[in-house]
Amino acid sequence: MESNQLFSIRKAVADDVPLILQFILDLAEYEQLRHEVVTDEDTLRTWIFERHGAEVLIAQEGDEPVGFALYFHNFSTFLGRCGIYLEDLFVRPEHRGKGYGLALLKRLAAIAVEEGCGRLEWWCLDWNKPSIDFYLSLPAQPMDEWTVYRVAGEDLTNLARSG
Template sequence: MRENKNNLVIRNAKEEDVSTLLSLIKEIAEYEKMSDQVIATEETLMESIFKNNRANALILEVDNKEIGYCIYFYNFSTFIGRSGIYIEDIFIKKEYRGNGFGSEIFKFLARKAKEEGCKRIEWSCLDWNEPSIKFYKSLGAVPMDEWTVYRLTEKEIIKLSEI
């Protein structure tokens, strides 16, 4: 399916989009072979995104059909002394990929970063996801090979908080 990227609408998600967001999150999890890790619910998304403003959600539409989403939030660089945008997810349904919509969401976020004085846009990518890596490099993105991402999960957070 070839769509004109001029038909793309990028809009802020609204509370009534929460079920669509969850459905799209489940689709990206399936693509990333991580479906078993999705524990998000409509309620947790509603609380985190719309009630507590912990993240921002964008919906991508073509002809009033939701074709993808983006979740991002702000981080901070002490070295630069400025905030940046961290992209948690960008997902476009398979049948809509290759139409320039990925580039459009990055352009959208770049304009937002520029307007808000953000000095970086960062994200993570799975090592095996060659199509995405190729796309990111085509934008001029560079991998941060000298950095390793570390994570504390809920179990470790609870354990550490009780020490």
């Protein structure tokens, strides 16, 4: 755990599942994507803590959870090693501007270095100027030459059946 007297970062445990879900819902609301959230506590518990598909860091101010980072490992064939993909980073609006988002990113970078990973990466919505400005200050580099593609839901099922 990383901490000072008021702020700490810890790894989430299974008892944090309701909190993790609430952070996801809060983030979805901020991103105007609440209608896309279909997960529930059981699904999160299964995929994060039983199948170990992702990991979560919880940022706390004293005993109050103020933010989270959900991440997982991916693999770069060009680097020949894993990287960390940050799926979600969220700090509650009333706690922004205190350095908590930066602290979460620094902790993720430290985890990547400790584990010998080749990179830390994430996506950001094009309209989210405050986050983009923050990421550029790190300095993170936008990958403008790449386009993200996705197959999900019924399209994923249909693609799988078409083979």
